[in-house]
Amino acid sequence: MFTGHYSFSFAGKALAGKDNEKRIPLWVLFLAVQWIDVMWSIFVLLGIEKVRIVPGITASNALDLYYMPYTHSLLGVLCWSALAYVVCRLFPQLRGTRTGLIVAAAVFSHWILDLIVHRPDLALYDSVGKMGLGLWNYRAAAFALEMAVLFAGAALLYRTAAHKARLAGFVVFLAALQIFGTFFFPPPTSDHAAAMTALGSYIVLALMAWWVE
Numbered sequence: 001m002f003t004g005h006y007s008f009s010f011a012g013k014a015l016a017g018k019d020n021e022k023r024i025p026l027w028v029l030f031l032a033v034q035w036i037d038v039m040w041s042i043f044v045l046l047g048i049e050k051v052r053i054v055p056g057i058t059a060s061n062a063l064d065l066y067y068m069p070y071t072h073s074l075l076g077v078l079c080w081s082a083l084a085y086v087v088c089r090l091f092p093q094l095r096g097t098r099t100g101l102i103v104a105a106a107v108f109s110h111w112i113l114d115l116i117v118h119r120p121d122l123a124l125y126d127s128v129g130k131m132g133l134g135l136w137n138y139r140a141a142a143f144a145l146e147m148a149v150l151f152a153g154a155a156l157l158y159r160t161a162a163h164k165a166r167l168a169g170f171v172v173f174l175a176a177l178q179i180f181g182t183f184f185f186p187p188p189t190s191d192h193a194a195a196m197t198a199l200g201s202y203i204v205l206a207l208m209a210w211w212v213e
């Protein structure tokens with residue numbers, strides 16, 4: 001899953017409420033929902049986690065994610081979520097009663113959505129007990145889910161958003177990006193290319209979220 005993850009950034013921001021408007025910046029929630037993929041990109045570039053490109057392995061993309069115990073195991077994502085909570089407690093402006101929990105939940109939400117679309121490549125811990133419901137095997141259905149969650153999350157925030165037009169434009173841009181990613185993007189040429197593309201996208205989209213807000 002790619003842009004669907006941002007549903008939980010928008011929902012988290014909406015949940016934080018108006019009083020906390022400035023407390024959780026949207027860009028922080030954009031990084032949070034992709035955090036285990038950000039670390040995955042870095043770990044793949046460092047050779048710590050492994051992916052190989054196998055065109056056709058799912059209808060939606062060509063990634064054989066055969067070793068990612070530190071970022072995408074259930075134990076791994078629980079640790080990253082706990083760390084996100086602790087980091088929020090360290091920053092006075094993020095130390096609201098609920099903000100740490102919202103950011104931690106945003107980090108964890110990534111794994112839940114991945115569980116629906118991935119092949120069984122998400123382990124309980126290490127490489128043990130791999131899970132994945134495999135919706136990526138059905139390209140149209142995977143795409144429809146991605147759009148449904150993205151728009152649902154954005155709709156939650158829209159009512160209270162300060163810059164409604166910017167937000168709407170941004171969501172349309174994310175949807176267009178997803179259409180391109182699902183139906184037109186060629187398979188990456190290598191594991192490092194896949195990691196660089198992912199990392200670059202997450203950073204650029206977080207910067208755009210900062211601008212939108």
Ligand SMILES: [Zn+2]
Binds near residue numbers: 036037072110114
């Ligand atoms: Zn992921």
